[in-house]
Amino acid sequence: MKNTELFSYTSEYLTRNGRPWFPVMGEFHYSRYPDSYWEESLYKMKACGVDVVSAYVIWIHHEEEEGEYLFSGCRDLHKFLVTAKKCGLLVFLRIGPWCHGEVRSGGFPDWLLEKDFVPRTNDESYLSCVKRYYERIFMEVKGLLHKDGGPVIGVQIENEYGHCGGLTGEEGEEHMRRLKRLAVGAGFDVPYYTATGWGGAVTGGMLPVLGGYCDAPWDPRITELEPSVNYVFTQERNDRNIGSDLGMGEGLTWPWDKFPYLTAELGGGIQVTRHRRPVAAAADIGAMTLTKLGCGANLLGYYMYHGGTNPHGKRSTLQESRESGYPNDLPEYSYDFNAPIREYGQISDTGLELKLYAMFLHDFGEAFCEMKTFIPEDSPQDPNDTVHLRSAVRRKGNSGYLFVNNYQRRKQMADHQEVTLNVRLPDGDISYEAQDIRNGDYFFYPFYLPVGEHAVLISASASPLCILHRTDGERYIFYGDREPHFRIEGDPGKKELIHISREDARHAWKMEFGTEEYLAVCNYPIVEEGGSCKVLFRTGETEELEIRVYPELPTVPRGFVKTGNEGIFTRYSQRISRNTPSCNLQKEEKQSSDEECRYRIELDYAEETEAEDVFLKLDYVGESLELFIDGKKEGDHFYTGQIWEIGLKRFGFPENVDITVHRLKRDMPVYLEQWPDLPEEGACRISRLTAEAEYKLFF
The missing domain is CATH 2.60.120.260 (Galactose-binding domain-like)
Incomplete structure (x- = not known):
């Protein structure tokens, strides 16, 4: 079946059927996770707000021995794409040939490195190997491209080319163009072709994507690092710390004003190395995400979004290591990454944190895409500045959002008492009620936000979460831990403005019953799977499972009882009793x-x-x-x-x-x-x- 849906981009944002589109993308390496559980994990990613799954096709995982291809089990690319389509997710394939990805030799098989040519050059013998590899990958992808009704909307060529190895300048640009021609010749006909664009990497004219991490476990130092620039509002798109273990490029090689600001490698966590082991907390990733939104990003692409485990190799272990010529030693198997969804499929606190932004973008993202970034002159550009308040504005005309970040990873920020936040607008400034801003706070507030056709929310000291679309009028859900101070102009009619706590918002899940949308708050993840919603809970001997829902459901769910109301929410609970396994730990003295x-x-x-x-x-x-x-x-x-x-x-x-x-x-x-x-x-x-x-x- 042909797909008539159109994907494209302007110099400012991606488009879907001609309209601005702000997707959330999350990296999931299928070959690092058991294929039996792909479906449940993809549904978990979708429940957390991911629209597009990106995935490396790792060469050494598929052709560890020359000419012996492996596309079964956890390496079954075709099955992965079919599963993604079933789950309603789009896919971006990162086909290399070099990927890095903390894989042995950056994903190159040992046999390739034993050839008498230099990889990642314009050597025809090397390119013939890449051509054969691309063609073999496409055999698994055929029929699953977007144009054929499949989920694959994009392909990334190479990774950090000209920044971490490879050629630079015009030679490098030509290499990237050659690789793209090989991919298209193999059959990869997709709406989007991208290339990583940071640190002097060359892109061959493809759509550049960027990144940013909260720390650098590849840094050779075993001391505290300098504060990350990813927590200040800036027009600078380049994170010069990425890939600094393998080589350091400078600046950008492409005209930044000709392409939208897209991220493909915002660290959804961080993978530790043997010598350096930072722990990426939920707030580290949440504050960085908010900062990138304030800086003008129009795609949130997280690497990784789902952790995994390296598969077993035939000839060697498959992790990056000093033994294989890299500066870092990685765990032989674990690729957990402290990701939003962890190595064994656990939805983490980071997953809950990032869901706040995904829910917002699903309902407000189209208008948000068109809003330009304005950074006040007094907003500090130096991440060492822990005294002055950091802020940015995104707006189109008089409508937009004020971003405030008083968070810097591993640093104590100054507290600010009784701050009156102001936004300068073409038709006059707007001020928010005075408030205290504490160390670690980060948030964004709307101004002149349309609420239906006949009302405008002038300002609110609360962050928008989502819109519940209902036949009796929309509900606009906001969150925060302060008095929201809604200022409305006009008549919103039946539309309601609802305010919940930030903690409730983190545990909130949008659900559909019939044609109506509801907001459910639960301490456990709620995942929609195959048209049904399931709660994933952990239990002791006996426990009461409670779910709070707004508005009240038309019927009480089977097995639950209605136990009352709590503010706007109706409480439903079920007494559950499940077996808890026992475990006995014994130290093996003789073997220690x-x-x-x-x-x-x-x-x-x-x-x-x-x-x-x-x-x-x-x-x-x-x-x-x-x-x-x-x-x-x-x-x-x-x-x-x-x-x-x-x-x-x-x-x-x-x-x-x-x-x-x-x-x-x-x-x-x-x-x-x-x-x-x-x-x-x-x-x-x-x-x-x-x-x-x-x-x-x-x-």
Whole structure:
């Protein structure tokens, strides 16, 4: 079936059927996650607000041995694209040939590097290998491009070319053009062709995409880094810290005013290295996202959005390492990334945080795309400035949003008392009620926001979340922890302005029943899957599951009882009782040594478990640990001070799990944000172990 929907772009934004379009894109590496669980994970991404899934097609994962292609199991690209389409998601394929992605040799197979040519050059022998690879990939993609009714709307060529390796100048531009011609010749006929555009990278005339991370675990230093520029409002689009381990380009090689400001690598988290282990918190990513919106970004593309695990290799392990010629050592298996959705499919606090912006963009994004950025002269450009308040405005005419960020990762910002925020507009300034702005606050407020056809919200000291589209009038949902002070001009009619707390907004999920939209607030994720909504909850022996819904549902959901009202919300609850697995931790004294401690975990699932998953939660101290199932290494973790969770369903709910913890010593050349108290000899121990079962309940 041909697809008549049109995707394009202007110099300011992407378009869909000729209208401004602001999508949210999230990176998910299918070959780093079990194919049995792709569908549930893609539905989780969609529930968190992702519209487009981006994914590297990692060469070494598909052709580790020359001429022997592997497109089955977790490497089944065709199945992944079919699944994405089923879940209602669009796809951006990043086909390399070089990807980096913390993969062995940047994704190049060993055999390619053993050839007598230099990769990533215009050598015809190298390009013939790329041509053959592109053509083989397309065999899996054929029929699933957008023009054929499939989900694939875009292709990224190469990665950081001219910035991290490759040719520069006109030679580099020609190389990128050659690669694009090879991709098109192989059959990749898509609306969008992109190339990473930061740090001197060349783009071959393709749509440039940008990035930004809250820290740099690839930095060789094991000390605190300089404050990140990604928390100040600026017209500068280039993050010079990305890829600085592999080479440093300068500036941009393309005219920034000819292309929209699109991000493809906003760090949805950060992957730790052996020598440097920053922990990306939800606020780190949330404040960075808000700042990029204020700076003018018109695509939020997160890398990673879903964590994963490196697959087993035939000839070698598949992670980036110093042994393979890279400056960093990565975990052999774990690619968790502290992502919004973690290595074993857990929706994290970061996922809840980023959902705030995705929900806003789904309902307000079309008008938002057309709003230009204005940065006040007194808004500091130096991330070391922790005293002055940072702000920016995006507006079209008199309508727009004021952005304020008083957050800088790893820094204490000054508190500001009784601040009157002002916005300069063509037809006169607007002021908000005086308020205190504390260290760590970040928010955005609307001004002159149309509310239906006959009313305008002049200002509100609250952030817009979403619109509930209902036959009896729209509901505009705002959030924040201050008095909203709605100032309205005109008659909104049946349209209502609703204000909820920020915490409720983080746990809010939009649901559809029939033709009506509702807002549900629940402490557990609510995921729409195949036309039904399911709640993913973890439980002890007995617990009451509560969901608050606005407006009240026409009928009480099966299995629930209506238990009253709380403000605008109607409460529905269900008493649940589920089995909680028990776990027994035993130290294997005879197999332990001075440098490592070995443990066996025995699990008792009580009876045939109906759980979606069972998670082991390990609180440990050590340099790192390794996970073994039936004697085979299946996972690992570099210590950061966080509790490590292991999802057991992918291993068939084993009865025994073996863990090896390696000793952490005071003198190790490792950056930790917070070191544990260590005795002189160091430590390698599991301090606490619990097991939690996760269940689904349809609502």
